[in-house]
Amino acid sequence: MPSSSRESEPDLYFRGDAVPHGRDSFALPPGGHVTTDTYFGAFPAMLWRDHAASTRVRLSLETSGPGRVEVRVTDSAGQIHTVADTQVTTGPLNLDVEIGDFQWLWFEATAGPDTITVSAPRWSVEGAPRRAGQLALCVTTFDRVDDCARLLSDIAADEALMASVEQVFVVDQGTQDVRTGSGFPSASELLGERLTVIRQPNLGGSGGYSRGMLEALRTDARHAVLIDDDVVLEPESISRMSSFAAHAVDTTMVGAHMLDLRRPSLLHSWGERVDRDRAWWGPVQPELSPLDVAAATPGRRPELSRSLDVDFNGWWLCLIPLDLIRRVGLSLPFFIKWDDAEFGLRAADHGTRTVTLPGAALWHVPWTSKDNGLDWQVYYHVRNRLVVALLHGGRPLRVLAELAAQDANHLVCMQYGSVAVRQLALTDLLTGPHHLVDTIAVRRRDVLEILTRFGQAVVPGALETVRKGTTGIARGSALSVLLNQLVGRPPVTPPPVVAAADGKWHTLGRLDSAALETASGTGHFALRRSRRRALVMALRSLRLYLRLAVRWPALRRAYSHRAPALASAATWHRIFGSAGPTGGSPEVR
Template sequence: MSVVEAQTKLAVLQRVILPTEAQVDTLPLYVDAGSASGIRLRENDELARSPKLPEDKLQLFSSGGAGVHFDDINSRRSMNVRAGEQVSFGTYFNAFPASYWRRWTDVRTVRLEVTTTGSGAIAVSKSNARGSIQHVETVSVNGAETTTFDLTLVPFGDGGWYWFDLAAGHEGLTLVDAQWTLQEAPRSSGQVTLEITTMNKPDFCLNNARILAANPDALENVKEILIVDQGSKKVRDEEGFAEVSAALGGKLRIIDQGNLGGSGGFARGMYEAVENGSDYALLLDDDVVVEPESILRMLAFADRCKKPTIVGGHMFDLHNRSVLHTFGEVVDPHRIVPAAPHADMEMRHDFSVANLRQTSWLHRRVDVDYNGWWMCMIPTAVIREIGLSLPLFIKWDDAEYGLRARAAGFATVSLPGAAVWHVSWLDKDDMVGWQSYFHERNRLITTLIYSPYPKGGRVLRESVQADVKHLVSMQYFTEHGRLEALKDIFKGPEQLHATLATKLPEINALRAQYDDAQLKENVDDFPAPVLGRGPMGGTPMGLPHKKDLVSWGIKTVARQLVKTPDPDAAIRPQGVLAHRDSRWFRLAHYDSVVVTNAEGTGMSWYRRDPKLLRSMLAESARLHLRLAKEWDELAERYRGAVAEITSMESWKKTFDEHSVDGQ
């Protein structure tokens, strides 16, 4: 052994993993059939349009294997490859995201170690930022062997991955295990406080605790598993809690506190991580299923970043588990809304339809402004410098924190290969109902603090447009919440802590005033519509042409302001609309209509009220004019208050005021 080798040790950066028996629908995320020597390029890719590119290079080359057999998986680390077949680990969870390590760490060489038994070959490949696949090396194996490959990260400046494929000989081949490693000077790993914020989802929380207990190696550097329970259905009362708690070996702690929303729960996790001396606070949503290996990967990456870095995991759809919701997000500075970092990125990418090697845009490194707090690891060094979450209750807390960290010089990385499965919000409509208050208020607060444009760019204009859309859609409860949000902006940042626990009950108390907030389970709970009494006989209408949109909007609002509703519409709805058809430009033509909610659990009766519309529209205009007039003063006020209201001291006072049983 050389002197250099004696002074270094082998650190595991990423282990090859396989799905459990309960995750058969996630198999394409871990391993798939065949090996790729070409890639399907998108139609808008410059290379795809090049007349010099052979047509056969536009599609994936495959070995033509029979596919991956789930019963060939031996364990989380091992699988068999049948004689004459090939499998690839160029997948979401098992390819190595070389460009992320190249960009954010000082690591420049990694070692791939593959232990096999049987006969066959190991082929290592890499990709570049365009998604072009390049063969690196192939090694034949026979018997029990550990094969190593030393691989440089230097060429991965803009993107690209490493991975390996296995091809079995006549007697078959078994992967015993494989890992991506680093030879480095001895170092201690950071310690993590893993925190879950929950509100009446004890089954989800206990399930994740059970998953963690079943993977003790993932918890080696977890100092504490903290559940901040803000609900009335307590996790500790769930059947099986005592057994799971015992299996976690004393690492589980539950804090009961009043409902302070996501920001209050996550801020508590940050606070406790600083207080107990952890190096990181790992924040998790309650309604997720975690891939426990993600903890090891995020920690290995974060420990080796050039400076303290927020490291987040991706989100897959819990009800369609091969679908990646998004690969990374930035905040559009002109609109202050989440946006894709690159125009060619797809939302909702399904790896069962197109794998990593077939999808060119997945090979470009994606740099983000923030990561959702469904899974996000924040260094306590960052927390000490920039504070805890803004007290925003439920929306924009994660994005605001990423923007604040970036302004202080701390980056956020959404790390491929680290992820949870989360209930997707695409089948929800949280812009309608009680959440509309928090969307409106928190977006405006974020805009006041961070917008680089006068009067917040397009945000005020879009806010007015949203008010008009909700009003012509007869969504009066939603609009009441938005108007309350505008009023509360003028009260300043000083009242944000005080209203954390009170604002949601106040908003929900308004429901009784509005028909559109009353939910019934079945369409038969409403009077039957009269055939042909709705607009165009009840046929759904399309969006007006863009050139006609302004004039159409003026006419529509004018009609709703002055035209008396059909008297019969107050007694019987003019139609019934499925949620997907209940767009504002359709709802605006009705005097009365029953609408299904986004979850499909019930429906509400929308009825047009010109007097209420006039009152709310006038109030919206007045508040937006005032906001535009006072914008600069408010922006200075909110920016100046960030350090104070996100401090450990301010949050401790709030926690103490809303503690349960002295916690």
């Protein structure tokens, strides 16, 4: 059943007439019906069969009152079958189901002439866990003091989860001390000595999670669980991930899904893959990205009954066995972007698979509300994509051609700051792998300075309050866009307002100035065309891509040779030691 904070999303947990009584009990009125053919309610039997060698699953629950309980399944074609149907009165009920080629299981309950209460429903598999152990939770935070405090409170309040938690590490890289959050004192009191707060300079997600992994290696925990700070957690998710990892035949990374914090039933992706030729990540099944999982349930969407292999899971919530970290190392010093994907590819090269577990999820702000191609993050998108291409078999001509096309798009769209930052990424890559360590603590600042110098810093304030402009600029043809790159037109005052969704080449390419709304709607980019600057930058980009193409084999050898050392504990200890005065000993509580 949903927690009190998620009562507005009951369809993710159950559908029907159930009246929740706490998290593991509900009542049905006379004649009422409920199904758990839902995102959090259905059991992904195919993953337990394929990765844990489970052959039988048991549904256990208790009832009070007369009624009927059915177990339904889907096969590999998505067809629904009823495999158990029993009348109940009052007392415990155990129903065993042979998994066979079934993909999903769920149960449905119907009340008789009186109210029935169903309590403590559980799915369980035969056999003892193969690698049971405690968890070390690793949270990385940056100026999200209230969000982080709420997250810690949610963790501490879940007794079942806390029974398996040995330590909670909070790596605070922000300018505000996380301990100043309004809810932190109460969360700290609940977690007690199991909470450790570590203050260090901002080294991005890579630095925060690597610090958490290092601290986890000092404990007796079996698994590290990486958790983002600006999320709303379903704590049961971590318990499910831990149970799956404990029963898996082989050492397995287990990840969770990401739901949209603004549209809570919208799933970001069913799983992630990497096209190694292109060095580009994307959804493992595009038609399931995004997906409204309140409506698209296993019983309603046959494609959910297909077995899908993933290459990695985002580090918004991901369980990593500590034995794997000891074998393959920590994150590469990427700062942000691609660190989770590269780690998943590296683990796969060492024989460890990743499973994204349906029914394990949290809520996070979607990527669509961020300007990854226009703000400082673009540096890390480009630089780290190229490093992954060098390490994991990217085809140079294809990767470089795509990046060059993106540069051209930015030039057409008057986004000269983005191109300057992308050129810095190429230049850094050409200097060799040592730059990853040398620049991790300073490059974000450098990138922000470049964007400011090129006039591509965000102007705060919603466009409606900043300036009334002209919206709905018509799309132009490729020819009209090309002509506008060659022949100027009189400037428009004030510059027309362009919505973030319309900020593409076919719109911006026809303008010589624009106020481009940010994805979040809280500001805008002031863009102005300079044909001379565009030509100079295009020629410089061309030279850089030609240099990369020529030097690709040598760079691949250099980065591949240094990668194990760059991801090592020794390198990260050196980074933490040189990052600044707050990079030293952990501060407890």
